[in-house]
Amino acid sequence: MRKHRKELLNLATHAVLILTLIAVAFPVYYAIVMGTHTHRDAYAFPPILIPGDQLWQNMLVAWERINLGRLAWNSFFIAIAVSVGKIVLSIMAAFAFTHFKFRGSWLLFPLTMITQMLPLPVRILPAFYLMASFGWLNTYWALTVPYLASTTGIILFRQFFLTVPDELSDAARVDGAKPLQYLWHILIPLSLTNIAALFVIEFVYIWNEYLWPLVVTTQADMRVAQIGLRMLYTSERAAAEWNIVMAGLFMIMLPPLVILILLRRQFAQGIAMQSTK
């Protein structure tokens, strides 16, 4: 009797979870299906919920209309450059904070933790003028360098480095290894999960950035994919072409999604580590 009741409860749990999953996934499904239809089918009533065969043609139209090749390349380049840069810089900083005793560390550590307290909007105008005075407007410099400090990265690597036993660095030191050799040959190979987790977090973050790229670029060939989406959507307001908009949206949405799905285990571990800090 008791067992029976438990099975029933499990079944109900599954049912609720699957229904929620469907509800959460439906808007994306519907958006993509929209991208697979001809203009006429996209506006049929009642709506057609089965995919059509026009996705490729619609993607080509969207690609041409906003010059998505160039925009996606920009997004891709800055997302990779910033992710790699943040990984390198935060490993260096976390290594310094966990393996050395030095004057001023009590001040420097909290300093590296304030990036979240100073999000772009609290400094946007002066930051824009700074870029202008560097001559960095419409360049990759403005789209990458200001992002390179990473609180998340330093926390992630610091947490991990603190769990590495002292014996390891002692042994390395006795063998005559310099600190950077120890970092490169021992610590970094042990940190691959954290590196992958930070890569996902930062790639998704930069690919999806909007405000800063909007402010520091004005030339069409320096825009990023997210702003391309606005160009597509705004054209929809005049011409009403949901199928083209959604075919474009599908392409712009895909890169961070694929990276997240491929590295989901590392990402989840990174989150678990962040939440037990």
Place this chain on the structure above:
Amino acid sequence: MNRFPGHNILPYALIFPTVAVIAVFLIVPFVQAIYMSFFRISPFGRVRVYTGLRNFEELLRSPEYLQSFLNTMLFCAIVIGFGLGIALFIAVLATQKIRGAAFYQVAFIWTYAMSPAIAGVIWALMFDPSVGIFTALLETITGFRLNFTTDAVGAFLLVTIASIWIMLGYNICFYIAGLQNVPNELKEAALVDGAGPWKAFWIITFPMLSPTTAFLIFVNTLYAFFMVFGMLDVVTQGGPGQATEFLVYKIYRDGFARLREGQAAAQSVFLFIMVASIAGFQIWTSTKRAVYSR
């Protein structure tokens, strides 16, 4: 700890790039924003007149700013309240001892990869006045035909639902991670002592989750205050009227379109005060954690 004694310069060299980026691109512009907020600045910055606290006074007296502030707070409260509530509910179900629990734990992550702009456009389709499924559904239920391009409540609703939706994956992930850290013995002890599962959840699990909740409140606030910008710029442009002109959008408009730079700088300072107090709240609650983990 000092695992490599005798290296005096190296740690500074390792930290230098991070500190340089923070100083040049974060701290200096922020200090300049504080400085600018005391000036009246003509468009394109040709003339600057020191006006003391006048920018702040004007902001506090401006009905538009007050409206924008209230809209932002309401938006933030709904995104946090509903968003975290739903996420916690799903996370609790997904961490039950059921077959396939591991599947559910990754099945919800993916909304994390959606950008606010993407989520906005997807939900603009759902809310589309002529073909939107949500609009049609709402009309059959209530008889009311929603048009988010002209209707303030409709636009606010669109942005709010899209935001709850986009944050769901992240919130669920953190709650699952948090729930897995709650020791089972405590829950079992409460159950043995005669508490029902419902009561055991509220007296044991929920308080143990408070650091996770505080952290998520902080992250969701950052989202509601800042990250939502892309969604607003693509889908509503702050409208109709002022319905979705949240604080971040108002700064952008005043600073870059309306060229009221001193005023925009004063808004930056207000925003900082808000972020700092929420961050302070988060740090305060997460230092209380020590009591639980002992």
